[in-house]
Structure formats: structure tokens, C-alpha cells
Amino acid sequence: MVEDNMPDKKTVLICCGTGCLANNSYEIYRELKKRVEAAGEDISVKPVLKTTGCNGLCEKGPVITILPEDIFYCKVKISDVDEIFEKTLLKGEIIERLLYLDIKTGKKVKSHKESEFFKRQKKIALRNIGQIDPANIEDYIQRGGYRALKKALFEMSPDEIINEVEKSGLRGRGGAGFPTGYKWKQAKKINSFPKYVICNGDEGDPGAFMDRSVMEGDPHSIIEGMIIGAYAVGAQKGFVYIRDEYALAVKNVSRAIKDAYGRGFLGENILGSGFNLDIEIVRGGGAFVCGESTALMASIEGRVGEPRVKYIRSTEKGLWGQPTVLNNVETWANVPVIVDRGAKWFSSIGTEKSKGTKVFSLVGKVNNTGLIEVPMGVTLREIIFDIGGGIPGGKKFKAVQTGGPSGGCIPESLLDLPVDFDSLDKAGSMMGSGGMIVMDESNCMVEVARYYLKFLSEESCGKCTPCREGIRRMLEILEDICAGKGREEDIKLLLELAETVREASLCGLGKTAPNPVLTTIKYFKDEYLAHIKEKRCPAGVCKELTSYRINQELCKRCGVCAKKCPAGAIFSKPKSPYVIDNNKCIVCGACREACRFNAIEVMGRREG
Amino acid sequence: MKIKIDGLECEANYGEYILEVAKRNGIHIPTLCHTDALPGQGSCRLCIVEVIEGGKNKVVVSCLYPVTNEIEVLTNSDKIRRMRKNIIRLLAARAPESEHIRKLKEEYKVPEEKRFNVDKGEKCILCGLCVRACEAVGVYAISSVNRGITKKISPPFEEPPEDCIGCGACAQVCPTGAIALKEFEGKRVIWDKTFELVKCSVCGNYFTTREQYEFLKQKYGLEAEEFLCDKCRKKSTAQKLVF
Numbered sequence: 001m002v003e004d005n006m007p008d009k010k011t012v013l014i015c016c017g018t019g020c021l022a023n024n025s026y027e028i029y030r031e032l033k034k035r036v037e038a039a040g041e042d043i044s045v046k047p048v049l050k051t052t053g054c055n056g057l058c059e060k061g062p063v064i065t066i067l068p069e070d071i072f073y074c075k076v077k078i079s080d081v082d083e084i085f086e087k088t089l090l091k092g093e094i095i096e097r098l099l100y101l102d103i104k105t106g107k108k109v110k111s112h113k114e115s116e117f118f119k120r121q122k123k124i125a126l127r128n129i130g131q132i133d134p135a136n137i138e139d140y141i142q143r144g145g146y147r148a149l150k151k152a153l154f155e156m157s158p159d160e161i162i163n164e165v166e167k168s169g170l171r172g173r174g175g176a177g178f179p180t181g182y183k184w185k186q187a188k189k190i191n192s193f194p195k196y197v198i199c200n201g202d203e204g205d206p207g208a209f210m211d212r213s214v215m216e217g218d219p220h221s222i223i224e225g226m227i228i229g230a231y232a233v234g235a236q237k238g239f240v241y242i243r244d245e246y247a248l249a250v251k252n253v254s255r256a257i258k259d260a261y262g263r264g265f266l267g268e269n270i271l272g273s274g275f276n277l278d279i280e281i282v283r284g285g286g287a288f289v290c291g292e293s294t295a296l297m298a299s300i301e302g303r304v305g306e307p308r309v310k311y312i313r314s315t316e317k318g319l320w321g322q323p324t325v326l327n328n329v330e331t332w333a334n335v336p337v338i339v340d341r342g343a344k345w346f347s348s349i350g351t352e353k354s355k356g357t358k359v360f361s362l363v364g365k366v367n368n369t370g371l372i373e374v375p376m377g378v379t380l381r382e383i384i385f386d387i388g389g390g391i392p393g394g395k396k397f398k399a400v401q402t403g404g405p406s407g408g409c410i411p412e413s414l415l416d417l418p419v420d421f422d423s424l425d426k427a428g429s430m431m432g433s434g435g436m437i438v439m440d441e442s443n444c445m446v447e448v449a450r451y452y453l454k455f456l457s458e459e460s461c462g463k464c465t466p467c468r469e470g471i472r473r474m475l476e477i478l479e480d481i482c483a484g485k486g487r488e489e490d491i492k493l494l495l496e497l498a499e500t501v502r503e504a505s506l507c508g509l510g511k512t513a514p515n516p517v518l519t520t521i522k523y524f525k526d527e528y529l530a531h532i533k534e535k536r537c538p539a540g541v542c543k544e545l546t547s548y549r550i551n552q553e554l555c556k557r558c559g560v561c562a563k564k565c566p567a568g569a570i571f572s573k574p575k576s577p578y579v580i581d582n583n584k585c586i587v588c589g590a591c592r593e594a595c596r597f598n599a600i601e602v603m604g605r606r607e608g
Numbered sequence: 609m610k611i612k613i614d615g616l617e618c619e620a621n622y623g624e625y626i627l628e629v630a631k632r633n634g635i636h637i638p639t640l641c642h643t644d645a646l647p648g649q650g651s652c653r654l655c656i657v658e659v660i661e662g663g664k665n666k667v668v669v670s671c672l673y674p675v676t677n678e679i680e681v682l683t684n685s686d687k688i689r690r691m692r693k694n695i696i697r698l699l700a701a702r703a704p705e706s707e708h709i710r711k712l713k714e715e716y717k718v719p720e721e722k723r724f725n726v727d728k729g730e731k732c733i734l735c736g737l738c739v740r741a742c743e744a745v746g747v748y749a750i751s752s753v754n755r756g757i758t759k760k761i762s763p764p765f766e767e768p769p770e771d772c773i774g775c776g777a778c779a780q781v782c783p784t785g786a787i788a789l790k791e792f793e794g795k796r797v798i799w800d801k802t803f804e805l806v807k808c809s810v811c812g813n814y815f816t817t818r819e820q821y822e823f824l825k826q827k828y829g830l831e832a833e834e835f836l837c838d839k840c841r842k843k844s845t846a847q848k849l850v851f
Contacts, residue, residue, distance in 0.1 A: 287755060304752060309650045309672045462734060462752070462759030463651045469698035472757045473724050493723060500694040503667045503687075504653045 010047040010089070013065040015130060017054025017213060018248060019370075024078060025062035026051065031081040036089075047089055050139075053217015053252075054209075055130035057117060059369040060100060065112065065130070072112035073098035103367055103389040117368050120387050122349065124357045125173075125333040126373045129217035134252045137259040140220040146265055148336035152228045153273040156339070161232040162188060165335065167343035169355030174200055174291075174328030175403065175432045176508065177354070177421035180335075183325060186315035187233040190323040195235040197226050198319065198326040200296060201242040201249065204288035205404030206455060208435035210359040211329035213371050215242060215249035218333065219256035223279065225332030227265060228339055230277045233325050238279040241296050243286050254281055288405075288459035291433075292507050293326045294318075295461060306461045307507035328433065330359055350376035354420035358431065362388050364438035365395065374419070381415040384438055395440040399523070403432025405452045405459075406512035408519030409445060428519045430512065444541035445524040446531050450478040452516040460509060467510030470501035474517060484544040484605055486532035491521060536604030543587045547606035550591075552577045554599035561591035561600065582606045612680040626670035626681055627655055637683050638692070638712065640699075640783045641735035642671045646744060652735050652783075653695055654712075658682040667691070693718055699733050706731040706784035731786035734759055738778035738787060745777050746827065750799070763799050774803035774817035808837035810844070 014020075014029045033049050047066075055063050060074035064084070071094055073084065080098060087093040099108040104116050112118045123129075132139035140146070152161050166181025187195060199222055203211040214222065226238050240257075242250050257279055260266045268276045282300050289295045290305040297319045299305040318324025334356060338346045347355045354376040360383065363369050367389030374383060380400055384390070391397050399409040402419075408429030410417065417423050421431050439448065453475040462468045474497050477490050498514035505511050521528060530536045537545040550561070550570075555577035562570040562578055569584035570591060580591070585606075592600040611620050613635050620629040625647070630637050640652035650672045657670045660680040670683070682688065693716045700713045701724040734752070738761060742750050749772035753762045763769030774796050779787040789798045796803045796817055803817035815837035824830065836844060 289755065305755075306752075309669065311668065311673050456756075458756045458758075460756040462755045462757070463736065465651070465653050465695050465698055465733070468734065468756065468759065469702055470694075473698060473701065476724060487723075496690075497694065500691045500698075504656050504691050504695065506650060506653070506669075 009068075010045045011067040012047050012049045012089070013052050013055075013067065013130065014049065015053075015055040015061060015063045016051040017058070017061075017130075017217060017371075018209070019054065019058035020061035020063060021248075023062050025076075027078055028062055028064070028076055028081060031078055032085060035081065035085040039085075043090065050133045051135075052132060053129040053134050054213040054371050055112075056121075056126070056371040056373075057100075057112070057368060058371065059367065063112075070111040070113065072100055072110065072115075074100050104386070116386050117370075117372075117389065120378070120382060121373050122357050122375050123373045124337050124346075124349075125214060125221070125330045125359050126218070126371070127337065128221060129213060132218065134217050134219055135255055137220060137256070137263060140218070144340065145220050145336070146224055146263075148338075148340040149224050149227055149265060150271065152231060152339050153271060153275060158188060158232045158234065161228060161339065164343045165232075165338055168338045168346040169343075169350070169353075170331065170334055170338060170346065171354065171421060172328060173330035173334070173358065173433065175430065177431060180327060180331055183315055183327075184229060184233050186313065187235075187323045187325045190316055192323055193234070194237060194322055195233055196319045196322060196324040197230045197233070197235045197238040198293075198296070198300070198324060199226055199238070199240040199332050200291060200293065200326055200328045201240055201246070201253075202284045202291040202296060203246075203329070203433060204243065204286070204291050204459070205433060205435040207361060207363040207437050208404060208433060209361045210371065210434045212246050212249050213361075214329050214333050214359075215240075215246065216252050219249075219253040220260065221333040221336060222253070222329055223256055223260050223265070225327075225335035226279060227270065227277055228335050229325060229327065229332065231275050233323070235323075235325065236276050236278065238277060239282050239300055239319075240279060241282045241284055241290075241300060243290075244283040245286055250281060250283060257281070287461070288455075289461040289507075289509055292509055294507070296326065297324065304461075306463045307509075309506060330434070351418060351420045353422055358419065358434055360434045360436045362436050362438070364401075364436075365391050365397075365440040365443070366438040367392050376420045377418045379416045379418055380410065383419065383436065384415070388438065391438070391440050395442065397438070398441050398443055399439045399445065399448075401429075401437040401439065401448070401452075401516070402435065403430035403512075403515075404435045405455045406430075406509065406515050407432045407435070408515040409439070409448060409523065410519070411523040413523075428522060429515060442539055442541070444482075444537050444539035445520040445527045446478065446481055446537075447539075447541045449516045449520045450475065450482055453478055453513070456509065456513045460513070461507075464504075464506040464510060466501045466503075467505040467507075467513060470497050470505075471510070471513050473497060474501070474514070478517070481528065481531045482537075482542040482544070484531070484535050484542075486528075488532060490532060491525070491528055494521065534604055538602070540589065540592065540602035545605050546587050547582055547603045548580050548585060548587070548589075548591060549601045549603050550578050550580055551599045551601050554597050556597050556599070558596075560594045560596070564590045564594040566590060609675065609678055611675055611678060614681070614683055620675040622676060623674045626657060626659075626668075626673050626675060629675065630670060630681070630683065635683060637670050639671060640708075640733060641737055643737065643781055646737060646740045646781065648672055649736055649740065652699075652733065654692060656688055656691060656695075658685050658688055689716075692716065697721070701726050703727070703730045703733045703784055703786070705729055706733070706786065708784050709733070731784050732761060732782075733784055733786070734761065735783065736761075737781045737783065741777040741781040745773075745775055747771055747773055747775070747823070749773075750778060768801035769799050772799055772801055773819040773823045774798055774801065775820045775823075806835045808840050809834040810840040811837060813837055 062076050064073045109115045162184045170180040171177040290299045292307045295305040295307040314324045359373045401409045457471045460467045502514050540546045567586045569581045572578040618633045637655045639655045641649040650669045655670045696712050696716050697718045749769040779789040805814040
């Protein structure tokens with residue numbers, strides 16, 4: 001089920017994940033289809049064209065895979081369609097120009113499987129994405145889909161399923177890493193009906209698109225997981241909560257639910273087993289906090305999306321006060337594979353306490369921006385430098401922020417940290433749902449903390465005091481520090497407020513909100529001190545604390561900086577190096593970006 | 609079952625909240641968003657306590673933490689006092705005009721605020737009790753609006769609320785006196801809406817708004833023809849029972 005089944009027939013897979021779509025991949029599909037249809041009987045083997053979900057290598061999109069030869073083309077344009085048709089499809093020739101260039105080896109690779117980006121990945125949750133047409137249930141079934149459901153319904157008892165999931169060591173992929181099997185067991189134990197299953201697709205972290213890609217690219221894997229889960233705990237009603245901004249996810253999951261009903265996988269007496277389940281979609285309004293399980297349930301119930309305390313768990317009293325199992329998209333997508341291939345196989349992947357794989361959206365200052373799935377326990381260094389291909393522009397790595405806006409920033413010294421729930425926790429960050437934002441030397445870590453706190457201050461539901469008021473005041477201090485108005489005692493006050501926000505907040509949002517501040521203070525305290533004491537932003541980001549100077553020895557008098565300067569602040573006298581007029585400079589950094597000789601130096605606050 | 613609160617052994621029922629047990633045993637835990645009529649908000653976080661269970665300490669809100677084990681509770685540990693002081697400091701910066709918050713600030717020796725930009729003229733701490741009171745009455749005239757730092761309590765569209773019956777339950781339940789209720793010349797003004805007050809036909813005192821009287825009559829199917837205030841109604845009922 002996880003390995004690729006190579007089709008014998010010639011097949012062209014055109015990635016139509018959101019990233020590729022934005023770069024006209026659907027038009028490429030249409031053009032290619034036109035060419036194939038126009039050729040009619042003239043071609044001996046008529047290729048099958050398929051639009052698939054996100055392939056992962058978003059940076060190089062639109063991407064196209066041609067099977068069975070497994071030729072992988074990147075950055076395809078509409079103007080390339082004719083050539084692909086004529087050369088590759090008709091004659092089997094490879095177009096060198098469109099092949100993927102491996103940054104590490106400097107070589108072009110024919111098949112995506114040969115690239116460092118794909119080679120080190122292991123796909124379980126993403127097993128079908130990029131391989132199937134998400135709108136076609138047959139594609140899913142052909143790759144082993146719904147086989148696990150049959151096994152669960154006819155060969156296993158609910159307790160056996162729960163045992164299997166528990167033994168697999170699967171932990172919730174939504175962030176907290178709660179053991180899934182244990183959660184199911186608790187819900188099954190309670191003798192109160194109706195019970196509910198919920199899929200949490202309210203992904204709201206800036207820069208994260210793991211769940212979206214699964215919902216868009218392989219919706220049946222989630223539905224199959226939910227049916228198995230519902231059968232195991234005794235639920236007859238399920239909800240898929242998707243934020244409404246994810247239009248394609250809503251469309252593809254809706255279609256999949258409809259098709260699943262059509263094939264008897266949903267509805268009454270599923271496959272003749274006597275088990276009934278209905279699933280419907282609830283579209284969320286886009287509040288970040290609605291990703292919190294109890295807020296999400298409040299939102300489904302039609303109330304304001306505010307969390308409640310969880311001293312009594314949702315498995316006992318969840319949706320409408322009834323036992324409810326809520327799992328994240330990726331968690332559900334893992335379930336069919338565990339049932340199909342067994343707990344032993346699944347638990348052989350990963351680390352002692354974090355089993356299986358994890359999907360990450362790798363973004364920021366990294367060459368291969370995209371969607372990846374790796375076994376738990378790989379190091380951050382492998383993810384960022386081997387799979388991600390390192391930092392663009394020859395810049396120096398500074399930090400990686402994991403776990404969404406309330407995750408922490410991990411410095412270079414911890415790059416060899418294995419990525420699993422517990423190690424990330426220990427480093428002051430968290431797994432979260434799998435966002436991974438890479439930062440380089442041009443990022444100011446105080447500004448990064450400020451950015452995330454601003455996000456959280458707006459996205460806190462505002463119900464409890466520590467979160468609403470605490471984040472707001474921490475933000476106030478960080479804004480002051482970035483504006484050069486920081487005070488010596490600010491770091492101490494930030495730490496004190498962080499404790500109260502972390503310990504006394506009602507839900508996970510507040511409890512983790514101080515992480516960006518705590519980790520940046522822990523690992524980048526010198527940057528805070530430079531801002532507060534020296535009134536200088538070392539990265540040259542905080543405008544109030546930055547001025548530029550042209551190093552007179554490094555300046556080659558090329559004049560590019562002066563041309564790029566939008567404020568006309570750079571000038572030179574004949575035969576002498578360029579200089580910046582600080583009174584005119586707007587500290588936009590365009591000169592620094594443009595200079596090829598690193599002659600623009602970042603200085604502290606301008607005088608006067 | 610037996611639990612220990614600040615060293616004192618207390619009897620507790622399974623599932624009972626720590627706050628209730630503490631109260632019964634004369635142990636004071638400060639609260640803002642809690643009233644006996646509308647318990648279980650858990651929003652102000654002032655009633656945080658430390659619970660020691662299985663050798664581990666955790667911070668919980670006593671108004672909602674159910675006793676299910678023989679736990680030990682610390683209502684006033686250094687950590688709790690430090691955090692409670694911080695919460696009061698945060699509330700004082702938000703609602704500096706509230707007399708009640710000012711008193712808490714003195715009690716917890718929170719110094720004058722020098723670091724934060726204190727909100728001007730604010731009394732509301734957004735605890736949400738008023739919204740719950742309105743829901744409990746069955747009117748739903750006010751609600752929390754927005755989220756995060758822009759959250760506020762408001763009637764729809766910030767206009768005088770159509771559904772409001774002027775009962776004043778919201779103002780009554782507000783712990784910080786943030787909801788203005790004014791009465792003069794037989795009128796009551798709340799949420800910028802003016803209500804006519806009605807007089808008790810026996811004692812002649814103004815006692816409710818016409819809208820509230822009608823609302824209650826309808827809700828409870830009262831046949832009452834004349835306006836009777838609580839006191840006079842009780843008297844009249846008692847008389848009917850005696851004779």
C-alpha cells in the first residue's frame with residue numbers, strides 16, 4: 001500500500017496542489033490533454049493524464065511525472081507542453097532542461113526518487129498524494145484504499161482495532177502528541193450514546209499546509225481512517241472541520257464523501273457489516289483558535305469558538321456533551337495503513353517514543369520549499385540541509401521555528417536534535433502540527449518573537465486573562481524593544497509574564513504562546529541585549545535601530561546600490577567609493593540585497 | 609473522599625470543584641468570574657491553585673477542577689501568589705477604573721503601573737459573566753464580539769439591543785461594575801436603551817421594566833393583572849395561603 005505501484009500504461013501525473021495550481025499547472029494539464037486528444041489514433045500508446053495533489057516540491061512547481069519511465073520535470077511552463085508531448089511522450093526522449101537539479105550534487109536527476117529531496121523521505125500519510133487523482137475514488141482503491149476498512153469491519157473487533165492502534169504507538173499529529181489508541185480506548189469505554197468522531201482540518205499556522213495537502217490530495221485516506229475509528233469507538237456520526245479558506249480541500253473532501261457514500265463505504269449498513277456512519281463537513285470561519293479541540297467543538301455546535309477547560313476530557317464529554325474522538329487530518333490518514341500493515345510494521349519506524357513518520361511543511365529561507373514526510377527521529381540538519389537543500393544565497397543558517405506560531409526557535413547548536421515529540425519539547429519548542437520555518441542571518445530574532453506574538457494576540461480567543469492580556473503586554477514590550485525603547489528590566493519582566501501566561505492560561509494556545517519569546521531569549525539573548533543596551537539590531541531588520549554604512553575598502557564603485565536605492569540616498573564623488581546619506585536613507589535594505597561585495601554594513605541606530 | 613487544602617483536611621464529594629470544598633471549609637480563594645448562580649466560567653484565572661497529585665504539581669483553576677482523587681491543594685503557594693499578582697497587574701492595566709480591581713491591587717501589593725500603557729477609562733475585564741447571565745434569563749441580547757485584543761462585550765452592531773428587556777441581570781452580576789445602569793424619573797437606561805419602569809400597585813415603588821414584566825409573564829405563564837413587586841407578591845401569596 002505504501003510502495004508505489006507503477007502502472008504499466010503510460011501515465012502523466014500533473015501536480016495540481018495549490019502551489020503548482022498558482023503557477024498554471026491546470027492550464028498545462030488542459031493543453032497537454034488537447035494535444036493528446038488531437039493526436040487521436042496517431043499515437044500507439046495513449047497516455048493517461050491525471051491531476052494529482054501536492055507533490056511536495058512546491059518550490060520547483062509546476063511539476064510533472066511521466067510513468068512508467070518515472071521522468072520528473074520541474075518548473076514546467078505552458079510553452080513547454082508541445083516539446084514534452086513531441087519529445088518525451090512520443091519519442092521517449094528526456095528534456096534535460098526540465099529535469100530537477102540536485103543542489104547538493106550539482107547533477108540533474110531523471111527520476112524524483114533519485115533526488116536528495118525525495119530519497120530521504122518516507123511516505124505514509126502522504127502515500128498516495130501526487131500519485132492519484134484525488135477526485136477519483138477508483139485511483140484510491142487501486143492503491144489499496146478501503147482494504148483496511150474491510151479488514152477492520154470483517155476481520156477485527158473494535159477492541160482489536162484499538163489495540164492495534166495503541167500498539168502502533170501512533171500519537172496525535174495535531175500538536176500535542178496524545179496517544180491515539182489510548183484516546184480511542186477512553187471513548188469506547190464510556191457507555192453513553194451518541195458518540196462522535198471529528199477530523200480537525202482547521203490548520204491555521206502561518207506557513208503550514210500539511211493538512212491542506214492531505215485533504216486536497218488524498219481525501220479518502222482521511223475518510224477511511226475516520227470510518228475505522230468510528231467503528232472502533234462506536235460512533236455513528238462524524239464531522240470534518242475544514243477552514244473555509246481551504247476551498248479546494250472543501251471541494252475534494254466533499255466529493256470524496258459523496259463518492260464514499262456511492263460505494264457503500266459510508267451511510268447505513270456499510271459494506272453489509274451492519275455498521276452505520278454519516279460524515280459531514282463543517283466549514284470553519286478561519287479563527288486560529290478553532291484548531292483547539294474544545295473551541296472547534298463549540299464552533300460545530302454553533303457557539304463562539306472559545307475553548308473550555310479540559311479537566312474532563314472530550315472522550316468523556318465532547319461535542320454536545322457526548323463522548324468524542326477528535327483527531328487531526330494526518331492522524332486519521334495514518335490509521336488505514338496501521339490497520340492494513342499492522343502495528344509492528346508501523347512501530348518499527350521512528351524513535352522509541354515517537355513512532356511512524358511526520359509531515360512537515362518546510363518553508364522560509366530554505367532552497368526546497370515544500371511538503372515533506374520523514375521518519376521520526378531524523379535530525380533537523382538532515383531536514384534542512386539534505387532534504388531542504390540548505391539556505392539560499394549562501395547565507396548563514398540562524399534558527400528554525402517548529403510547531404507553528406507558538407513553537408520555539410531552535411538555534412544552530414541544536415541542529416542535530418532528532419525530530420520527535422519529546423526532543424522538541426525539551427528544546428523549548430514543540431512538534432506542533434508540523435510547520436517548519438527556516439531563518440537565516442538576515443532574520444532578527446526579537447522581531448521574529450514580536451511577529452508571532454502579534455499573530456497570537458490577534459488570534460487568542462480572548463476568553464482568559466493571562467492569554468489575552470499577557471500576550472498583549474508581552475507584545476507591547478517586544479514592540480518597544482524593536483523600536484529602540486527597550487528597558488534593561490524588560491527581559492526579566494518578559495520571563496515573568498511568560499510564566500503566568502504559560503501556567504495559568506486556559507487552553508493550549510495560551511499555554512504555548514510564550515514559546516517564541518522564551519526560546520529567543522534562551523538562545524539569542526545577545527540580540528535582545530544589542531537592541532536594549534546598544535540600540536542596535538544586529539540583523540539590520542528593526543528600522544529604528546538600523547543604519548547602513550558602505551565599507552570603503554570593500555566598495556568596488558559599481559554603483560548598483562545607488563541605482564537600487566529608492567530614496568536617492570546613495571551618492572559618490574568621481575573616483576571615490578559610494579556613501580550613504582543617513583538623513584535620506586529609509587533603511588529599506590535594497591542596497592544591502594543588491595551589493596555583491598558585502599560592502600553594506602549594518603550599523604546601530606543612526607545618530608541625531 | 610478526603611483532600612488536603614493548605615494543610616487542612618477537608619471532606620469532598622467525588623466530582624466536586626475545589627473552590628466549593630474550600631469555601632465550605634472557610635478557605636478563601638479570590639474569584640472574579642464566579643458566582644454561585646453562574647459557576648464554571650474559568651476565564652478570569654484568579655482562582656488558580658496548585659494541585660499535587662501523584663507527586664506532581666500542576667496549576668489549575670479551582671472553580672472548575674473536579675476532585676476525583678485524594679489530592680493536596682495549595683491555594684497560596686509562592687508560585688500561585690506570584691502568578692495571581694501578575695494576573696491582577698494585567699487586569700489592573702486593562703480595567704484601571706474598577707473599584708474592585710483597585711482593591712485587589714492593593715491587597716496583592718501590585719505597584720503603580722509604570723511599564724504598560726494602561727487602558728483609559730475601562731472597567732470591563734471581559735470575564736463574560738454578563739453574557740451568561742443574559743443567556744440564563746433567556747434573552748441573548750449581548751454577546752462577546754471579536755477575539756484576542758479586540759474582544760469586547762456588546763449588543764449586536766453596538767446599537768441599543770432590540771432584545772434587551774432591561775432586567776439588569778448583566779449589571780447585577782458584573783464583578784467590576786462595568787455595565788452602567790441608570791435610573792431616574794421612572795426610567796431605566798442600560799446599553800443605551802431607555803426603559804419605562806412600572807410601579808408596584810400596592811407599595812407604589814418602581815420595581816421593574818415593563819418589558820421584563822411582560823417577558824416573565826409570558827415565560828412563566830403568569831395570569832397577573834396588576835403589577836406587584838417581589839415583596840408585595842410574597843405578602844399577597846402568604847395572605848392567600850393563610851386565609
